[in-house]
Amino acid sequence: MRASLIQIAVDEGEPVNSRRARVSSLVREVAARERPDLVVLPELWTTGAFAYEAFAAEAEPLEGPTYEAMAKAASDAGVWLHAGSIPERDPKGPLYNTSLVFSPTGEPAAAYRKIHRFGFDKGEAVLMGAGSELVTVRTPGATLGLATCYDLRFPELFRGLVDAGAEMFVVPAGWPARRREHWTLLARARAVEDQVYVLACGTGGTHAGVDQAGHSVVVDPWGEVLAEAGDGEEVLTVDLDPARVAATREQFPALKDRVLGSPAPRR
Numbered sequence: 001m002r003a004s005l006i007q008i009a010v011d012e013g014e015p016v017n018s019r020r021a022r023v024s025s026l027v028r029e030v031a032a033r034e035r036p037d038l039v040v041l042p043e044l045w046t047t048g049a050f051a052y053e054a055f056a057a058e059a060e061p062l063e064g065p066t067y068e069a070m071a072k073a074a075s076d077a078g079v080w081l082h083a084g085s086i087p088e089r090d091p092k093g094p095l096y097n098t099s100l101v102f103s104p105t106g107e108p109a110a111a112y113r114k115i116h117r118f119g120f121d122k123g124e125a126v127l128m129g130a131g132s133e134l135v136t137v138r139t140p141g142a143t144l145g146l147a148t149c150y151d152l153r154f155p156e157l158f159r160g161l162v163d164a165g166a167e168m169f170v171v172p173a174g175w176p177a178r179r180r181e182h183w184t185l186l187a188r189a190r191a192v193e194d195q196v197y198v199l200a201c202g203t204g205g206t207h208a209g210v211d212q213a214g215h216s217v218v219v220d221p222w223g224e225v226l227a228e229a230g231d232g233e234e235v236l237t238v239d240l241d242p243a244r245v246a247a248t249r250e251q252f253p254a255l256k257d258r259v260l261g262s263p264a265p266r267r
C-alpha cells in the first residue's frame with residue numbers, strides 16, 4: 001500500500017477558491033506521478049486552522065464546494081482520498097471541524113467531526129461544536145482510524161480506534177511551529193503504544209500570524225519515522241506494509257497485557 005501526504009502551504013494571501021482549485025489539481029498530479037492508493041491532505045486547509053474569523057465566513061455544508069471538488073479529485077485520480085477537514089456548517093447546529101474521506105470512485109466513505117477542540121477559552125474551542133463519534137474506514141489496504149490535530153494529545157481516543165480495528169491512524173493537522181517537537185513526539189508515541197502506522201499531515205506557511213510546523217510525518221508500528229517533510233509545501237510518498245501491524249503485535253504483544261479498559265484489539 002502506498003500513501004502520499006500533501007503538505008499544503010496555507011497562506012492567507014491565497015483566496016480560498018484558488019487554493020481549492022490548486023489542491024484539486026495537486027491531488028490529480030500527485031496521483032498520476034506517485035501512484036498512491038491513498039492521498040492525505042491537512043486540517044482546515046481552505047481557511048487555515050488559526051484563521052478563526054474565517055471559520056464562519058468560509059463554513060460550508062457537508063456536501064459543499066470542498067466536498068464536491070474532493071469527490072471529483074478522488075474519482076479523477078482513482079485514489080482513496082482523506083481530504084483533510086473543512087469548517088462544516090450543520091444547518092441544525094454549530095460549526096464543526098469535519099474530515100472527509102472519499103473512495104476511488106468519489107463516493108463518500110466517512111466524515112469525522114473533530115472531538116477535541118483546540119483553543120481553551122477561544123478560537124476553535126468556542127467557535128465550533130465537538131464531535132462525539134469515533135470513525136474508522138475500511139479500505140482494501142488497511143482499516144484507517146481518523147483523528148484531527150489536537151486529538152493527537154488524547155491517547156484514549158486512539159485506543160478506542162484500535163479497539164474498533166484501526167491499523168493506520170490518519171491525522172490531518174494545522175499544528176503551529178512553536179510546538180513542533182510535541183507534534184513529532186506525539187505521532188511517534190501513538191504509533192508505539194498502539195502498534196499502528198501513523199500518517200500525520202500538517203500545513204506549511206503562515207496564516208493569522210501563526211507559523212505552521214509543517215513536518216508531516218509517517219511512522220511505522222515500531223515507532224520508526226519512515227518519512228518527514230520540511231517546513232514548506234511538500235509531498236511525502238511512502239510504501240506501507242499493513243501486515244507489519246499484526247507482525248509487530250505478535251512479536252511484542254504489549255497490547256495483550258492491557259489491564260484497564262478493553263481487552264486485546266480486534267483485527
Ligand SMILES: O=C(O)CCC(=O)C(=O)O
Pocket residue numbers: 049117118148149150151153174175176179182
Ligand atoms: O495541540 C497543539 O499544540 C496544537 C493543536 C492545534 O493547533 C489544533 O488542533 O488546531
